[in-house]
Amino acid sequence: MGKIKEFIRKNKQFTLFAILALGLIAVAILAPVLTKYDPYQANLGGALQAPSAEHWFGTDKLGRDLFTRIIYGSRVSLAASLTVVAIIFVGGSLLGVIAGYFGKAVDTVIMRLSDMMISFPGMVLAIAVAGILGASIRNAIIAIAIVSWTKYARMSRSLVLKIRHVDYVSAAVVTGSKVSYILRKYMIPNILPTMVITAATDIGGMMLELAGLSFLGFGAQAPTPEWGLMLNEGRVFMQNAPWMMIFPGLAIFVTVVIFNLLGDSLRDVMDVRDE
């Protein structure tokens, strides 16, 4: 308990942002408790109502409560962007470690593949992939993962190369340690802090890209409450019902700000060399 207090005292910023991020996750989980409406229940009689005490953020074209849909939307956005980051974090880092540790042909294949991906505007390919595979939130996740893993592969590879020939690793090789043991015991712990920081700072960006794909119609499909999609639906009613595009955008913005701040402060906590 004392240790936790000490940590909080030392890292006030990080603690604050971590609490805010956890708060967002709590909102997503507790969605049914926080609102009395159903995000899918249409009520055509009450369509396009301006924000009021009854409907805090107003209602959309089908009379659904916008506040409710935004609260439920946090489930989709958070789950999707955390999934993307988890996939590229694990997949990219593993490929990088394998490329760096084994070298030779394996390295060449993985790194040429990553060169190919990097010498190309990611969002263009993501749009093509998501569009071709068919529009769904799952395919949007796949599309963004396909174009984003390279950063992690390159980073972890270069980190592994740095310690590949350090004495303690050579010693482990000479004494006959298994490859899996060396990877687990030396390589992964060494690269983990940097990779975790990168992953944390990436959450916000991934959220923006996912919302962008949904906005274009290549991600979540109606009637899913997803912020990007809701913005696209609200676009048509801009003149009469501007709240339909203001609040979903605000939700994305606030969430991305919180996760970006969390990522930055995590860097300060874990990486003292930075300054």
Place this chain on the structure above:
Amino acid sequence: MTGKQLGKRIVQILIVLIGISFFTFMLTYLAPGDPVRTMYAASGTMPSEEVLQAAREELGLNDPILVQYGHWLTNCLHGDFGKSYSTGKPVAELLLARLWPTLKLALCAMVLMLIVSVPLGMLSAVYRNKPIDYIVRGFTFFGISMPNFWVGLLLMYFICIVLGWLPVVSTGIGLKKIILPAVTLAFAMSSKYTRQVRTAVLEEMHQDYVTGARARGASEREILWKQVFPNSLLPLITMFGLSLGSLLGGTAVVEVIFSYQGLGNLAVSAITSYDYNLIQGYVLWVALIYMVVNLIVDISYYWVDPRIRVKR
């Protein structure tokens, strides 16, 4: 950049293009949706299964995948990207018509971005940890976290609807049409770029030669403009080339919002109508543009940085 290096880069570009083309080709092959049906649906008729089958045969859609890919690649090398399934026009013609509007938009956004972010970034670096630095950094932070399509919608709402300065749907040509999309694109990018300018300038300001110049009594202004700025140009040019990538991807969203008739808009409608040839053509063209620009960026190092010239 020597001739040998240049040759190497061009070979590399070709390899990447072939890789990308194969990747997108495989994707379209595996994709759901039947292009032949879409093609007829676009013309408003739905013929019998035999006619559909004959059309598939004629378009070569029944050949083995590698044969199809080979055909398509050889045609591409001859400048023939095939016909768009949904409109029946040659893909190259469609893309060419949209190329200039998109490039114009990208260039306008770039110029706006430079006008904003270079002075702000330098200001922020020079007055490091002073109020002005905090203000600039605060703004850039919020700029980075805002989705560009939201920025576009907000601009549209406030400028066109609330203030009524510009028409919502501008049918005209020229400045009126391009200004809002360009500002939207520049907004998100300039936040990123301002931060990078700041970092690059700060890095140079910590070099020994700056201390040396100060010790000799050179004025701060002279140090900044004659020494620090030229030296920090190199990383800035690199970022400039790379940011074009995010720009080419980003234009799609912005073009859709403002119904701007550019490449991105074309690609989005191509995807929704399963127009495989058009999608492949688009992806290849954008890849080519992006890589050629970055090649030019690398070549420009030679002119910008005397150190590279001296080394050879």
